[in-house]
Amino acid sequence: MAYSDKVVDHYNNPRNVGTLDKSSEEVGTGLVGAPECGDVMRLQIRVNPETQVIEEAKFKTFGCGSAIASSSLATEWVKGKTIAEAMEIKNTDIVKELALPPVKIHCSVLAEDAIRAAIGDWKKKNGVAETVAVAAN
Amino acid sequence: MNHCTSCQKALEGSWLVCADCGAVQSDSTIDFFQALGHERRFGIDTAALEREFHRLSRRLHPDRFARASAEEQQNSLAATALLNDAWRTLRDPVSRLEYLLKLEGHAVGEEHAGKGKSAERQPPSDLLEEVFELNVQLEELRMSQKMGEAADGAVVKDLAATGVRFESMLQAVDDALAAESAKWDTGAAEARTEAATRMIQLLDRRRYLQNLVRDVHETLGAAA
Numbered sequence: 001m002a003y004s005d006k007v008v009d010h011y012n013n014p015r016n017v018g019t020l021d022k023s024s025e026e027v028g029t030g031l032v033g034a035p036e037c038g039d040v041m042r043l044q045i046r047v048n049p050e051t052q053v054i055e056e057a058k059f060k061t062f063g064c065g066s067a068i069a070s071s072s073l074a075t076e077w078v079k080g081k082t083i084a085e086a087m088e089i090k091n092t093d094i095v096k097e098l099a100l101p102p103v104k105i106h107c108s109v110l111a112e113d114a115i116r117a118a119i120g121d122w123k124k125k126n127g128v129a130e131t132v133a134v135a136a137n
Numbered sequence: 138m139n140h141c142t143s144c145q146k147a148l149e150g151s152w153l154v155c156a157d158c159g160a161v162q163s164d165s166t167i168d169f170f171q172a173l174g175h176e177r178r179f180g181i182d183t184a185a186l187e188r189e190f191h192r193l194s195r196r197l198h199p200d201r202f203a204r205a206s207a208e209e210q211q212n213s214l215a216a217t218a219l220l221n222d223a224w225r226t227l228r229d230p231v232s233r234l235e236y237l238l239k240l241e242g243h244a245v246g247e248e249h250a251g252k253g254k255s256a257e258r259q260p261p262s263d264l265l266e267e268v269f270e271l272n273v274q275l276e277e278l279r280m281s282q283k284m285g286e287a288a289d290g291a292v293v294k295d296l297a298a299t300g301v302r303f304e305s306m307l308q309a310v311d312d313a314l315a316a317e318s319a320k321w322d323t324g325a326a327e328a329r330t331e332a333a334t335r336m337i338q339l340l341d342r343r344r345y346l347q348n349l350v351r352d353v354h355e356t357l358g359a360a361a
Contacts, residue, residue, distance in 0.1 A: 033265050038348040040269050062272040 003065055004099035010069035015076050018058040020044040028122025030114040034106055039063025041071050043114035045078060045086075047122050052083045059114070066104040070094050070111035083119055083128075139164070139171070150174035151193050153216040161197060161212040168240055169223035172216075179237060179318030183228055190224040231343070234314060234336060243333055245340065264342065271299055271349055275356050282359055293357065300353035307346045314339050 003011070020027045026046050033040045039062065046056040057075035061068045073094055078086040094100070094108035122128075139148045143160035150156055151174035152167045170177045173189055195201075197220060202213040227233045238245045274296055281289065314336060321332040 031262065031265050031269060033268065033345070038268075038345045040265060040272060042269060060269075060273075062269070062276075 003069075006098050007065055007069040007100070010072040010098070011065040014059075014068055014072040016058050016072065016079075017060060019060065020046055020056065020058050025049075025125055026122075028118040028120070028125065030117025030119070030121060032110055032113045032117055034063070034067070034110050037063065037067075037106070039067045039107070039110060041067060041110050041114045043071060043074060043111075043118045045118045045122060047083060047126075049126070054078045054081055054083065054086055064104070064107065066098070066100055066107040067110060069098055070100075070107045071114060073097060074111040074115055078115060083122070086115060086119060089115055139167070151189075151220075153193065153220060154196055161202075161209060161216050163208075163212045163215065165215060165219065167219070169219075169226050169236060170240075172219050172223040173227065175227070177237065177240070178322045179234060180322050181227065181233065186227065187224075190220065193220055230311075230314075231340075234318065235340065238333055238336060238340075241329075241333060243337060245337060264345065268345060268349060271303075271353070274299070275352055278356055279359075282356075296353060297357060300350060300357065303346050303350050303353065307343065307350060310339050310343045310346060314343070 020029075022029050022044070024046070026049060028045045028047065030043045031040070032043075041059065041061040041063065043059045044057065045054045047053070048055050057078050059071040059075045061071045074089070077089055077093075081089075089112065091105070091108035091112040094111055095105055098108070100108055139152050139162075140146065141148055141155035141158060141160055142162055142164070144155060144158040146155065146157045148155060148162070152162060152164065152171040154161050168177075173186060173193070175181065175186060175189075194217070197213055197216045199210065199213045199217060202210045205213075225232075226236050235245050274292070278289075278292055278296060317332045317335045317339065321329050321336070324332060
């Protein structure tokens with residue numbers, strides 16, 4: 001199976017690899033794993049407490065090319081977004097952008113889970129209640 | 138209950154061949170337990186199953202049908218292929234577990250990933266932390282190997298100890314799997330569902346641990 005050019009690009013030049021200070025109040029950490037393949041992904045965000053904008057995002061992923069590309073893309077996408085906007089990112093958007101084949105869809109699910117886990121961690125630290133999803137219609 | 142396509146008698150033992158008239162069956166929909174004439178369960182006497190596999194192999198062997206009709210030859214080939222797959226799958230405890238769970242309609246393994254939310258299947262966070270830290274250690278060691286540096290003795294020793302710890306965790310998972318599969322074998326429907334759920338979680342954990350143990354050995358092997 002061939003990887004798409006975008007996956008290869010993210011794999012060869014991953015964006016935002018690294019670590020943020022886990023103990024900082026402004027940092028949310030999401031650590032998730034895919035039980036199916038044994039991949040582990042850590043995604044961290046630093047949120048501006050005033051604006052709730054994600055100013056920095058870092059990731060570290062141990063896994064296949066698709067998992068690395070998915071998390072690399074996820075950090076690119078969350079940067080500059082508010083917490084609420086970042087929650088809108090769907091794994092299907094990642095699948096589309098990276099042209100992931102069906103067997104690699106779970107990598108994108110993992111990236112979405114990581115974003116949500118990081119945001120959840122930040123909310124817990126900062127005493128923000130989990131926003132209840134409101135039906136649009 | 139299946140019946141011989143030739144003599145219509147009920148098939149006993151393996152569903153691949155009629156014990157009564159000797160006709161090889163052409164039913165490709167039978168499962169691996171039916172192929173080997175074994176009750177659908179986790180606990181298996183592998184030595185007895187192997188004997189049955191050899192007996193059936195001889196019985197179904199295409200050489201025996203060299204002068205039979207084209208249809209019979211085809212049946213013998215197909216039945217032999219199915220029998221081999223069945224034995225290969227059922228002889229190994231882990232592949233047997235995965236196979237039987239799938240047979241029972243449970244979602245197991247990578248091909249089922251991503252269909253639902255993986256959140257409920259997330260491994261425990263303490264394990265994730267350990268897995269992540271171990272991967273960091275492994276990467277550091279691999280990097281220093283790449284740079285041609287001599288491996289740091291303390292790091293190697295640390296890693297070896299971690300490897301041993303993960304191996305014993307793997308053993309604990311296998312013991313738990315054995316206990317749950319025994320519960321499934323003897324339990325009623327409700328107990329079976331519970332045991333199956335536990336086994337799927339254990340198998341997930343096992344896959345993690347097994348990959349890690351393999352990575353530790355590979356990296357340490359390269360460092361030696």
